[in-house]
Amino acid sequence: MKDLVQELREFAKERDWEQFHSPKNLAMALVVEAAEVVEHFQWLTEEQSKNLPSDKLKEIREEIADVMIFLTNLADKLGIDLLEAAREKIEKNKKNYPAAKVRGKALKYTEYER
Amino acid sequence: MKDLVQELREFAKERDWEQFHSPKNLAMALVVEAAEVVEHFQWLTEEQSKNLPSDKLKEIREEIADVMIFLTNLADKLGIDLLEAAREKIEKNKKNYPAAKVRGKALKYTEYER
């Protein structure tokens, strides 16, 4: 993970692209890349999305990589440790959605049950 | 990173939320969380986005954590190693955007210069 941060810093620096990388702009790039992931799934059923042909999967892997790249860039600009932030959020979620209470029902997630 | 994947698997399993976690649905959650990051920046200037007050930064840190959580979940469901995928994409980008050629100009990024 630290290697990735370092590599992305160098990548931007070598290209003098840091001038474009304000947090505002990186947030925009992040949502654009996330939507490119969504585009692959929009007309698929949930079942189809679980059984992707290998060429599709390869394309999606690249889009997911793009999301990861901009997420890492954005977190770095803001001085945020991605893994640490994720772990802390999971701890918080554990408290907010205690397994015993939400099991099967998926309360906040949706009021619908399957 | 591997710990994070493992923790998220357990989190979903304990809550019986795996039934909701088709790749299609996780992609939707991903873009929703990415947009929640964007929301914090939409009325800020680029300069303001570089100088966030600490309470704002704390909120954004949580939104970024949410993106990381769903990105990790999605990649895991598809059998994708996030860090490996990102590193491979960076190698590809290095070839597609050679520093000597794009420096300062940010070709594909934008036809505009600052």
Added chain:
Amino acid sequence: MKDLVQELREFAKERDWEQFHSPKNLAMALVVEAAEVVEHFQWLTEEQSKNLPSDKLKEIREEIADVMIFLTNLADKLGIDLLEAAREKIEKNKKNYPAAKVRGKALKYTEYER
């Protein structure tokens, strides 16, 4: 439609919010509102999304209204007539996706069939 454009101009002017309404910022607000629509659907099955309880529907109606508001604002700032632009795009789509050729198969839409 013209009334809506006019009303939104006055709404922003009265609040001196035009300073925030650059096309860049309005595009961000647009995707944020679109994602808020998505949020309502992310854990639902397609079937559930066709049979929403009335309170959910009311909430979604407001989110859809927000998308329409920012889309109208953005188009207005760029001197674009929304209805005209949509109609022209449909004409273009008719040529690109001739019914006789794509029927049932939904070519570009997806390579998958149901």
Added chain:
Amino acid sequence: MKDLVQELREFAKERDWEQFHSPKNLAMALVVEAAEVVEHFQWLTEEQSKNLPSDKLKEIREEIADVMIFLTNLADKLGIDLLEAAREKIEKNKKNYPAAKVRGKALKYTEYER
């Protein structure tokens, strides 16, 4: 507006694409198209976004048309009148953000001032 709704119904029917147009899927398409608008603006300054060259503007006009098309489709599927919903939301916003109180300060919009 009513013509647009009618035209889109026929367009989908002729191609037998209604099977793909669940509200869940249309919401996904909506956010994808909104993000394609954002993509055009992500590396621009706000000033640049106000002074687009005509070829860029033409491209953006098509992306905006796509958002309008899916928004209209989605609203139609849910039995929502887009213009009516937008007008009602504006009335609500007028009450929630009284001009006298929020002028210049843009309270909820942002805690920052320019």
